[in-house]
Amino acid sequence: MQNSDAMALTAALLAAAGGLTQRIHEGVVARGFEGVRPAHGFAFARLAPDGATVTDLAVHLGVTKQAASQLVDELVRKGYAERRPHPADARARLVVMTEAGWACTRAAEAAAAEAVGAWAEVLGEDGVRALRAGLLRVAPGGPIRPSW
């Protein structure tokens, strides 16, 4: 294996991840959800199904809790999430999705399925499955944020 092949793999990964994220985002916008960024989608993934605290979100997204708090502010302002008192800890607040948040999540999943479907036409269903399986094995708990 040449060193340059490793760089090519890295570039291909970034290109694939970036392209897919972009397509999903476009699909979400096309379904009528404006003002949402891809990061919000990954926040939703952590909020579902039972909500999460700001600190949970911060860990999941790989940012400071202040940044996560600002992101929640934005989601609340746009009507996608709510802050509720935490049932077991008076310091914490449980962030839960509203119905609008769920609708946005469903839109993102549909858009993602559409984008991945285009890949299946190139690689075949099995190829996509193999790709996902391989990625899950090498990046089990990697950072969700690419964040250069």
Add this chain to the structure above:
Amino acid sequence: MQNSDAMALTAALLAAAGGLTQRIHEGVVARGFEGVRPAHGFAFARLAPDGATVTDLAVHLGVTKQAASQLVDELVRKGYAERRPHPADARARLVVMTEAGWACTRAAEAAAAEAVGAWAEVLGEDGVRALRAGLLRVAPGGPIRPSW
């Protein structure tokens, strides 16, 4: 294929790309190159082997030419690149790597090979090859910058 599988694939891609980028960056720093960001590495990829103009770089990185120009400023200030008059166009300037730039590139390739080597222990050499081949087929000219 479930919709949620498509989201899992996206998350795995981001995690893999982010993790790999991060490891390479750490490897480059460990080899004594400070003050470089991953974006610089992808700039180097375009500068090699014959240099490039600021506009070329901007297209390659998916940013405005002002942003690319700032990035070149930084590379020049740190001694990794130089601006030369363009041999065929008096408006343009050819940005070329210095010897330090080449050394940094070699360090990045070594770090990348190391990081990918860890993957080969999980997937096997063939698995990594298959992964790269699949990614190259679905993301031929995707954006290098994930840039949410």
Add this chain to the structure above:
DNA sequence: AGCTTATGGTCAAGTAGCTTGACTATCTCT
């Protein structure tokens, strides 16, 4: 119980990397 330390969250201020807008110099096309 009471004290100490750790944890969840917010407020405030600062920053890095990007953007848009305006401008000059040079090239290209007719």
Add this chain to the structure above:
DNA sequence: AGAGATAGTCAAGCTACTTGACCATAAGCT
């Protein structure tokens, strides 16, 4: 030669993040 396109820079502004300080509550220790 003139008109428009293109390479590059300067300047200003924005956005998503950061660090640092702070308060309220929880958990652990004696």
